[in-house]
Amino acid sequence: MGKKTLNDPILDLFIYETAQNIEQLETSILAVEKASSFSLDTINEIFRVMHTIKGSSAMMMFDNIAILSHAIEDLFYYIREEKPADMDWALLSDLVLEGVDFIKLEMEKVKNADGLDGDPSELIKSIKAFLSSIKNGGSKAASEIGMNPPVSEHYYLAPDNKGSARGKAYEVMLFFEEGCGMENIRAFAITHRLKDLTEDFSYIPEDIVDNAESAVVIREHGFIISLKTDKSYKELYDFFAGTAYIADFELKELTDAPELEKIEVPKSDEETEAPVKTVKAQSAEQTDGGQAESKSNQHSIISVDVIKLDKLMDLVGEMVIAEAMVTQNPELNALQLNSFYKAARQLRKITGEMQDMVMSIRMVPLSATFRKMNRIVRDVSRKLGKEVEMTLIGEGTEVDKNIIEHISDPLMHLVRNAVDHGIENPNERLAAGKPKIGQVTLEAKNAGSDVLIIVKDDGKGISKELILKKAREQGFVTKEDNELTEKEIYNMICLPGFSTNKDITEFSGRGVGMDVVTRKLEAVGGSVSIDSAEGAGTVTTLKIPLTLAIIDGMNIRVGSSKYTIPTTSIKETFRVEARDLIQDPEGNEMIMVRGQCYPVLRLHKLFAVDGDNTDLTKGILLMIEQDEKCVGLFADELLGQHQVVVKALPSYIKNLKQVAGLAGCTLLGDGSISLILNVGGLLSM
Amino acid sequence: MAQTDLFNLTETEDEDTLRGKYLIFSMGDEFFGMEIRYITEIIGIQPITEVPEMPEYVKGVTNLRGKIIPVMDARLRFKKALREYDDRTCIIVVETGDVSIGLIVDSVAEVLTLQDEDIAPPPEMGKGGHKYIKGIGKAGGNVMLLLDCQRLLTDDELDAIGLVG
Numbered sequence: 078m079g080k081k082t083l084n085d086p087i088l089d090l091f092i093y094e095t096a097q098n099i100e101q102l103e104t105s106i107l108a109v110e111k112a113s114s115f116s117l118d119t120i121n122e123i124f125r126v127m128h129t130i131k132g133s134s135a136m137m138m139f140d141n142i143a144i145l146s147h148a149i150e151d152l153f154y155y156i157r158e159e160k161p162a163d164m165d166w167a168l169l170s171d172l173v174l175e176g177v178d179f180i181k182l183e184m185e186k187v188k189n190a191d192g193l194d195g196d197p198s199e200l201i202k203s204i205k206a207f208l209s210s211i212k213n214g215g216s217k218a219a220s221e222i223g224m225n226p227p228v229s230e231h232y233y234l235a236p237d238n239k240g241s242a243r244g245k246a247y248e249v250m251l252f253f254e255e256g257c258g259m260e261n262i263r264a265f266a267i268t269h270r271l272k273d274l275t276e277d278f279s280y281i282p283e284d285i286v287d288n289a290e291s292a293v294v295i296r297e298h299g300f301i302i303s304l305k306t307d308k309s310y311k312e313l314y315d316f317f318a319g320t321a322y323i324a325d326f327e328l329k330e331l332t333d334a335p336e337l338e339k340i341e342v343p344k345s346d347e348e349t350e351a352p353v354k355t356v357k358a359q360s361a362e363q364t365d366g367g368q369a370e371s372k373s374n375q376h377s378i379i380s381v382d383v384i385k386l387d388k389l390m391d392l393v394g395e396m397v398i399a400e401a402m403v404t405q406n407p408e409l410n411a412l413q414l415n416s417f418y419k420a421a422r423q424l425r426k427i428t429g430e431m432q433d434m435v436m437s438i439r440m441v442p443l444s445a446t447f448r449k450m451n452r453i454v455r456d457v458s459r460k461l462g463k464e465v466e467m468t469l470i471g472e473g474t475e476v477d478k479n480i481i482e483h484i485s486d487p488l489m490h491l492v493r494n495a496v497d498h499g500i501e502n503p504n505e506r507l508a509a510g511k512p513k514i515g516q517v518t519l520e521a522k523n524a525g526s527d528v529l530i531i532v533k534d535d536g537k538g539i540s541k542e543l544i545l546k547k548a549r550e551q552g553f554v555t556k557e558d559n560e561l562t563e564k565e566i567y568n569m570i571c572l573p574g575f576s577t578n579k580d581i582t583e584f585s586g587r588g589v590g591m592d593v594v595t596r597k598l599e600a601v602g603g604s605v606s607i608d609s610a611e612g613a614g615t616v617t618t619l620k621i622p623l624t625l626a627i628i629d630g631m632n633i634r635v636g637s638s639k640y641t642i643p644t645t646s647i648k649e650t651f652r653v654e655a656r657d658l659i660q661d662p663e664g665n666e667m668i669m670v671r672g673q674c675y676p677v678l679r680l681h682k683l684f685a686v687d688g689d690n691t692d693l694t695k696g697i698l699l700m701i702e703q704d705e706k707c708v709g710l711f712a713d714e715l716l717g718q719h720q721v722v723v724k725a726l727p728s729y730i731k732n733l734k735q736v737a738g739l740a741g742c743t744l745l746g747d748g749s750i751s752l753i754l755n756v757g758g759l760l761s762m
Numbered sequence: 763m764a765q766t767d768l769f770n771l772t773e774t775e776d777e778d779t780l781r782g783k784y785l786i787f788s789m790g791d792e793f794f795g796m797e798i799r800y801i802t803e804i805i806g807i808q809p810i811t812e813v814p815e816m817p818e819y820v821k822g823v824t825n826l827r828g829k830i831i832p833v834m835d836a837r838l839r840f841k842k843a844l845r846e847y848d849d850r851t852c853i854i855v856v857e858t859g860d861v862s863i864g865l866i867v868d869s870v871a872e873v874l875t876l877q878d879e880d881i882a883p884p885p886e887m888g889k890g891g892h893k894y895i896k897g898i899g900k901a902g903g904n905v906m907l908l909l910d911c912q913r914l915l916t917d918d919e920l921d922a923i924g925l926v927g
Contacts, residue, residue, distance in 0.1 A: 638811065638812055639811075683814070686812060726830070727861075728861060729832045729863055730816065733820065734815055736813070736814060736816075742823060742830055744825055750830060
């Protein structure tokens with residue numbers, strides 16, 4: 078396998094398409110795994126995706142991917158055609174996911190232009206073993222309906238279903254569309270039409286004609302028909318799929334053909350365990366609608382190089398500044414220019430809109446990142462023998478693409494933590510009087526110019542005593558217990574080298590966890606806070622800025638230097654009264670605000686610039702706050718509030734020294750540079 | 763084929779026209795030279811925004827048509843006394859790799875072509891004697907120190923580690 082250059086557009090396309098297919102596949106597998114049964118749609122989808130990957134990877138000469146996808150394709154071909162009973166669905170999804178992982182890994186190698194050295198033979202062996210096991214297990218059913226297992230690899234013609242064994246028993250459970258009304262009458266219409274197909278059927282509830290109450294029963298529990306017919310599964314399926322007002326139906330072929338009279342209303346949990354062939358289907362129109370939608374989505378989306386997008390972003394940023402330079406040019410002052418100002422307003426409006434548009438291009442919903450977490454929950458909980466249910470809320474929340482890349486790892490870590498440390502074993506949970514299945518909730522929501530991502534579990538929570546004990550052992554705390562706030566204690570987990578987990582597991586507990594999460598978030602201007610109640614669970618909140626590129630900033634002046642502070646972190650600004658000032662013997666200045674005492678930070682001292690005022694009462698004090706820490710920042714003057722485009726400090730400066738108090742710089746309307754203060758950095762000084 | 767050859771030819775010619783050309787600038791009584799291919803432009807003194815906690819020779823950052831570049835005072839860099847900026851003071855914008863930096867010098871003199879035989883290697887001196895000097899050029903009775911641009915921009919990082927530590 079020769080090395081390929083990444084510039085090859087065909088290879089690019091292959092990588093892009095395969096990655097998309099694989100991702101989609103993973104999502105749908107996880108979805109059906111929750112429902113404990115593979116729907117016909119999913120089986121078809123897996124088959125189709127594997128077929129595509131097989132074809133394209135064979136074309137690109139990635140042989141190992143090709144053989145693996147071929148094996149999975151074979152397996153699903155069999156499942157699709159034979160619908161074997163007694164299948165170990167869990168094992169099946171494991172196999173497919175393993176396959177997906179393998180392909181993902183190989184794709185990474187393709188991207189890095191490394192040789193593909195992964196050996197899928199073990200995996201293929203287990204897939205083959207699984208296939209033969211279901212073939213043997215299902216051989217009776219297969220021969221019964223007179224079908225042959227697939228002989229050839231390449232000619233997939235659906236075997237003829239007609240002429241199969243006569244008088245098979247089916248059970249259909251159908252739900253009508255919400256709000257269509259008169260469910261009992263509609264049910265009766267179906268039974269009436271069903272008479273064309275078979276005479277041998279019964280249904281629950283039985284009193285649909287006489288009892289109007291039955292409409293409610295049908296609405297809630299569905300309408301169940303048991304029937305015996307010599308018609309094929311397909312014909313029945315088409316019959317129900319073609320019936321109006323049916324929202325959802327489930328057609329099952331009963332393998333052991335029980336007496337029709339004996340059928341009872343199946344309970345939902347029994348249903349999942351029942352070893353019958355289950356094929357769930359959405360109503361035909363819905364499926365069609367969905368397909369049409371995904372098709373049109375594919376047409377209207379193009380993928381663009383992020384570098385180009387960054388460039389565009391920069392240009393628009395510069396344009397905003399240039400626009401300000403033109404329209405607020407000091408030379409225009411005191412001139413009567415009515416039509417100029419009209420035109421300038423128009424220009425400002427358009428640049429503003431353009432800026433918003435470019436920003437929105439870079440915004441990506443969190444859903445892809447969130448869905449990845451599903452997989453982690455599944456893997457971890459299964460390995461640890463825990464039962465965990467994952468709920469996603471607000472995955473449509475949009476965040477700048479750069480930020481998404483930065484939070485994916487920390488989020489993964491937090492979710493893993495929640496399952497590993499948070500959720501208890503099923504037995505412990507039952508003993509604690511909690512439901513057996515643990516809940517992990519991943520929630521995203523907008524809060525002003527920030528996005529909050531909340532990872533919540535209902536596990537055992539974090540023990541404050543344990544943290545304190547550990548922290549003392551490792552020498553992290555110097556204060557007395559009663560001096561520490563709850564938040565401070567929990568946030569100790571984020572200190573480097575801190576881990577309360579006694580045993581190191583495969584997934585977590587090496588003490589390199591939370592501090593990495595904190596550091597990564599701080600790198601994008603975010604923060605982490607932890608809250609927990611022992612026995613009830615833990616809530617970890619990540620606060621991340623909506624975007625890195627543009628912030629609402631307050632410009633301040635100290636002497637001839639200008640600085641910008643994110644408006645969101647300014648609590649208040651005021652002029653200081655001399656009587657509120659306190660000085661301790663070491664010369665540290667403090668200010669009393671409404672009974673609370675805060676330290677005062679003089680910007681001119683901190684940054685060693687010549688300020689106009691050294692008298693605190695002459696300048697202005699800005700109370701800045703982050704993570705419940707608050708400090709008074711002393712400056713000469715407020716210049717006003719503007720939207721500023723954040724630019725990084727030149728790399729030369731950054732290499733020279735990372736200045737803790739600076740987050741970046743920005744160009745002001747007059748072309749001068751203002752330094753953006755890093756509030757978190759200032760507070761930790 | 764012929765066309766590509768032509769292109770290559772012009773490119774090498776381009777490279778050739780820059781080769782051996784040095785921008786000569788002065789600081790105090792001394793003349794310094796810098797290879798012209800590293801220099802993107804020469805501008806007058808600009809408003810400079812101070813950046814705190816930087817070594818003294820880094821004066822701050824300046825706005826070069828929307829691009830923010832750091833500015834370094836060459837006098838301070840070579841441990842000479844600071845001199846008031848005047849209308850002769852220039853900022854030479856130097857670019858190596860992807861790093862751009864402005865170098866403040868007293869004044870810019872001329873562009874000289876120096877043949878290889880006009881350039882003498884720096885005399886051997888104790889360790890670290892000539893970190894930034896690539897050679898000594900001679901032209902018209904004048905002697906000038908030729909600076910190693912790359913060293914000038916990247917060696918700082920080594921210093922920086924010392925500074926932080």
